[in-house]
Amino acid sequence: MAKSKFEYVRDFEADDTVLPNCWIVVRLDGRNFHRFSEQHEFKKPNDDRALQLMTKCAQTVMQELEDIAIAYGQSDEYSFVFKKKSRWFKRRASKFMTHVVSQFSSSYVFYWKDYFKDQQLLYPPGFDGRIVLYPSNQNLKDYLSWRQADCHINNLYNTVFWMLVQRSGLTPVQAQERLRGTLAGDKNEILFSEFNINYNNEPLMYRKGTVLIWQKVNEVITKKIKLPKEEEKEVEVTRTKTKVVPLHCDIIGDQFWEEYPEILAEDR
Ligand code: DGT
Ligand code: MG
Ligand code: MG
Ligand code: MG
Ligand code: MG
Numbered sequence: 093m094a095k096s097k098f099e100y101v102r103d104f105e106a107d108d109t110v111l112p113n114c115w116i117v118v119r120l121d122g123r124n125f126h127r128f129s130e131q132h133e134f135k136k137p138n139d140d141r142a143l144q145l146m147t148k149c150a151q152t153v154m155q156e157l158e159d160i161a162i163a164y165g166q167s168d169e170y171s172f173v174f175k176k177k178s179r180w181f182k183r184r185a186s187k188f189m190t191h192v193v194s195q196f197s198s199s200y201v202f203y204w205k206d207y208f209k210d211q212q213l214l215y216p217p218g219f220d221g222r223i224v225l226y227p228s229n230q231n232l233k234d235y236l237s238w239r240q241a242d243c244h245i246n247n248l249y250n251t252v253f254w255m256l257v258q259r260s261g262l263t264p265v266q267a268q269e270r271l272r273g274t275l276a277g278d279k280n281e282i283l284f285s286e287f288n289i290n291y292n293n294e295p296l297m298y299r300k301g302t303v304l305i306w307q308k309v310n311e312v313i314t315k316k317i318k319l320p321k322e323e324e325k326e327v328e329v330t331r332t333k334t335k336v337v338p339l340h341c342d343i344i345g346d347q348f349w350e351e352y353p354e355i356l357a358e359d360r
Pocket of ligand 2 (some may be wrong): 122
């Protein structure tokens with residue numbers, strides 16, 4: 093068919109194909125969740141409902157979109173790592189970013205009521221997105237380590253901060269003053285001596301965030317089989333399925349990567 097005289101407008105579209113052989117990371121982050129968490133009465137400093145809803149949305153993203161090898165989330169953010177060799181949407185950056193963020197956002201609204209049973213969603217939340225390429229496995233591991241270290245630093249700070257406010261009755265400004273210039277060891281000490289809390293016993297999900305990986309899991313299902321003479325019988329069958337599984341473990345050390353070498357394997 094002949095081209096219309098309008099076709100030339102296509103040439104104005106920018107080429108945003110990303111470099112081959114790089115890990116493609118899409119990170120999204122809740123827009124103004126400082127306000128959103130206040131308005132929806134999130135528990136401080138960690139709200140299980142909010143964190144689990146984030147993870148549910150991230151699982152949906154991994155299952156619905158192609159080629160995601162691993163994801164990592166904490167607070168109001170999630171990072172999705174697409175395989176180095178992915179050819180999805182001809183590696184166009186805008187396709188990766190917009191599909192991740194829109195699938196995540198619609199899931200957040202769709203699944204809200206399953207997690208926030210008696211808290212209505214008061215207004216439509218939004219998420220920003222960015223895309224970063226990492227050429228080496230070490231770069232990628234360092235990126236994920238950076239996010240997990242951020243989770244740890246913020247969570248330690250927030251845990252002491254809210255103890256000082258909620259238990260010791262300090263004002264937020266006083267608590268901030270009290271913590272100014274303190275190191276991790278000092279914060280651990282305050283938690284232990286003043287609140288009898290061993291930080292290392294705090295829930296792993298709060299301290300480490302959530303890692304999502306693909307794992308083969310065995311599922312036992314009951315199946316009806318037909319027998320001669322119109323008879324039916326129920327039998328148990330084991331099926332192996334690949335599922336997205338959440339873990340709350342350390343990903344900074346080598347152990348995780350040694351345990352799951354397939355995540356970084358070249359031929360995936
Ligand atoms: P942004 O990302 O620049 O649009 O602004 P914010 O306000 O989203 O800032 P950000 O992303 O740096 O910080 C995340 C906010 O979300 C922070 O104010 C704490 C809040 N938040 C995240 N998870 C929880 C939670 O489990 N409980 C509570 N109470 N707040 C949370
Ligand atoms: Mg921000
Ligand atoms: Mg945010
Ligand atoms: Mg954030
Ligand atoms: Mg279309």
